Amino acid sequence: MNDVNTIVGRVDHFAAKDPQKVAVMFGDRSISYAQLADASTRLASLLLERGVTAGERVCLIAGNCPEYLIFYHAVLRCGAALFPINADLTVSEIAYILGHAEPVLVVCDESHRTLLDSALGQTKASVQNAVLETLVLMTQGVDGAARSLPARQPDDLALVIYTSGTTSAPKGVPATDRIELRSAQAFAPVWKVTSADLFVCALPLSFLFGLHTATTVAFAQGASVLLFDRFHPVRVLEGVERHRASVMLGVPTMYAMMLEHVSQTGRRYDLASVRLSASSGAPLAVTTRNALERQLGLRVQDYYAVSECRPIFSFRADSQGDVPAGSVGLMVPGVEVRIIDDSGADVAAGETGSILVRSPTLMEGYFRDDERTACALVNGWFLTGDLGHQDEKGFFYISGRTKDQVISGGQKISATEVENVLLQHPAVAQAAVVGVPDEKYGELLKAVLVLRAGARTDEDALREHCRERLATYKLPRLYSFRNELPTSPAGKVLKRELIGH
Structure with a gap:
């Protein structure tokens, strides 16, 4: 029996209390709390056979789908911890995480199989791997009660999310079940979350904003989640209108894209069911906030x-x-x-x-x-x-x-990492990366460069150089060339002077 103060313990509680209550909606599919508990239990039995036991670590590279959540909960039921990996990272970045996490198993969905194979090719260790869709199919006919699963405890490690730092190596942020539920319980009274709520999740489940705030916070109170495979303004707005969602979560870029859509098309949506709209990851421009309330009736708060x-x-x-x-x-x-x-x-x-x-x-x-x-x-x-x-x-x-980071579209980007890539180009002598204000993305990456004496290059060549070495969201959008970079008496680059030039 799982402790009710664990993530799967909360799911089990609501599965017993109201088995037919919808936990996840995804397209035309609806998965009840009872089905979520059963599917994750059966998958956990299969994972045990693959060595996923108490204290082990499992990595997952996949897009948003109900199976992502089922897999997460299955890992927890084994007593193990999930290490989600952002599929937008480069092969070398994924290889670093695999080497750092040392998982007993790495799983990807079918669409990311080539990416995982390439990353595994860069790691020295031999790591067991599998395809998510195949694992789910293999659970058909599996009796989850046939194997004894360990009882989940509040202080078990549940999750490690890798976040960009001010150096090239990402940092792994760990969380136990106790921390995950404390966080969920902190949100609940502030946002007045109840089992009647329907949360919108168009955020990547590989990020805490998606996997925790938009899902675990909901599950902890017996609420439902309207899940999307990816964000698209029309699909999300139509989904909110159709299903009468009550809680909308997003980063400023998502809200800006919704606003851009209705401004260009003149289309109107009935979003009266939305009682709470929250934005995080970067400041939401006041002009955007005002326009959202005026044109969509959404009062979005940071x-x-x-x-x-x-x-x-x-x-x-x-x-x-x-x-x-x-x-x-x-x-x-x-x-x-x-x-x-x-x-x-x-x-x-x-x-x-x-x-x-x-x-x-x-x-x-x-x-x-x-x-x-x-x-x-x-x-x-x-x-x-x-x-x-x-x-x-x-x-x-x-x-x-105070940290040397840029937040673009809700994604934290290490300026140092991008600068190091630019400095690998033979024509670049000095590089400074800054964030410049942008209405849609919050900030755009701007690269300010000093070229080596006699060297020549252009923006297209630099973009191609970066594209081969960085995730798409880390690519500079703007380039500027100077004879020298402004520095302090101590020799530190004065980046604030580069933002407006």
Whole structure:
């Protein structure tokens, strides 16, 4: 029997309480809580035969589909942990994660088989692998009760999500069942989540925003999830209208694309069922927010969370109109926050500083990375790398980052990683990558370059060079060439001077 304070324990609870209650809707398919519990239990029995036992690690590369969630829960039922991998990463990036995670099994869907084979070809270890669709078919006729599955415990490692850092190597952010459910339970009273809600999930399940906020938060309260294989503004808007969804989650780019669609076509949608619309990953432009309310009737509010600790700041579902423009809301109950200056002293209300947080949902440390854990966690406080301030009424605002990252379309991108790739080009002597404001994507990557003496190249050649070495979302959109980069007396590149040039 799984503890009710575990992810699958919550699913089992609602499967027993209301077996026919819909857990996931996907196209014309509906999967009840009872079916989700049964399918994941049968798949867990099969995974046990492949060595997926308590404490093991399993990687998954797949697009959004119900089988993704079934597989995740099956891994948990084995007592193991899931390591989702973003399919948009390059072969070398995926190979790094496989080497770092050392999984007992790697699974992909049919469409990513070639990608996985290429990544496995770059790893030194021999890793057992399988195709998701094949595994699911093999569970037909399997009796999940025939094998004894380990009882899931709250402190078992459930999930490790790799997030971009300020260096080329991504960091693995671990979470136990206890942390996942604490986070879900922190969202529930703030957003007034109930079993009557229908969450929209067009976010990738390989990201915490999709796999946790849009699904686990829903499952923890017995709510339903309207899942899409990918984001498309027309399909999502039609789905919300048809199924009367109540909770919509997205990054600013998604909302901007919805707005662009209705602005260009003049089409109108009945979205009156949506009681809560939340945006995260990057600030939502005030002009976009106002246009969404005017043209779609959506009052979209920012909230703030980081993979290492979530949620931190949020609006309240019953007082959305009270949030000032540009604010990410109030501190979530249970969270402690400090805003400090360069000397480490707390700043006064209204003054900008570095944001430090601690809460019951804070990770214990990065997976197999003591060095970066020591840099990020200081005396129990997590250094978010973000700058912000609190006004006199307690509302928080995010104004920038101390870390050298760009957030484009909700994706965090290491500027250092992109710069290192540009510097591999024989014509490039110096490179600086910055984020420039963009209405649709939040920020666009801009590369500012100094060429070697006598060398020549152009934007097309540099784009091709980067395309061979970086994931698509990490490619610079803008290029600028200069004779020299502005630097401080200490020799540090002054990137703020490059944004507007």
